[in-house]
Amino acid sequence: MAELLTERKTQIAEKATLLFKERGYAATSMRDLAAAIGIEAASLYSHLRSKEELLQRICFGMAEAFFTARDQVNSLQLPAPIKLRLAIEKHVEVVTNDVNASAVFLHEWRHLSEPELSIFKSMRREYEEYLTAILQEGKAAGQFNIPNEKLTVLTLLSSLNWLYDWYRPDGNLQPHEIAMQLADQVLNGLITNK
């Protein structure tokens, strides 16, 4: 009995994530979600309190996954270029592990209400600062050529984040291979023979 309830909750969460990704949060109605599952809209409310609760779970669940990745990277003492490679690999793992949730996390967070919205923004800033610190480390050690760290970190993040739109779990590239190619591109650039 408890298991069935949990299964239903999981089903609702997954379908909501998919619909929020495909149509956007605001354009997805609870009736859409209920119909996709095969129940009435009102029945959803025995499993959740509000539509926004679904969005909150997705956004903060992803944020947690990114923080776990960060903590793993920061637990090691590594030279900046190697550390950046590892950070890229871990980030790619998080994104490819749930591309639907990643898409919602990236595009729909602005529909959060306060105080969740402010909390979310500060968490995102914290993650940017973690990557910026690696860049600064490598710059200070003369390993990185970075005129503007803010520009570089946002470029890096956007490069990593569009993966949700492109990655296919059944494609021929594994997350690890993707991460390696992305890291090579970021670290060495496109020009051959240096």
Place this chain on the structure above:
Amino acid sequence: MAELLTERKTQIAEKATLLFKERGYAATSMRDLAAAIGIEAASLYSHLRSKEELLQRICFGMAEAFFTARDQVNSLQLPAPIKLRLAIEKHVEVVTNDVNASAVFLHEWRHLSEPELSIFKSMRREYEEYLTAILQEGKAAGQFNIPNEKLTVLTLLSSLNWLYDWYRPDGNLQPHEIAMQLADQVLNGLITNK
């Protein structure tokens, strides 16, 4: 009289672009838009036929700007690395020229209905193919090291497109300087001393 009407239409278009960017298309009501301008919602309809018409103008206006940039780049015979630099510069110019419209173009196009939706998608594909062709050119000439062109072109585009979120017209970096730094980063990577 005709001038006043045109001014009002421009004002509506600009305010709609701003609101669509900030709240998203679906979450912006015509009453929101009217209130932001200082008229009644019903009055909007003497200047436009539908809410979606506003979205269409933004999306296809930006698409046109990107195609103009592409045609300028393609009118010149240049080695791939130089051509890519120019393509980056022109792309940055288009994005920084209207950051609000760029944001809507990038995130809200999925709310277009058919047939506009399919037309939009094919235009975007066309632009990706233009950039891919430059990458292939440089790869064939042994100038670029690119294991996977699809991954590289999407990484490149995402790097360029997040500018709308970061660029400030009154900031200390001019579009040209931003483009140069981005091009350096893409072509040479972060690692120093090659």
Place this chain on the structure above:
DNA sequence: CCTACCGATCGGTAGG
């Protein structure tokens, strides 16, 4: 998990 329903709000129209 359902039926029945609430008040609010939506895009858009009629008629001036």
Place this chain on the structure above:
DNA sequence: CCTACCGATCGGTAGG
């Protein structure tokens, strides 16, 4: 550009 309004749909609740 306004008042007045349309039918449709929204998130959510009551009560079973």
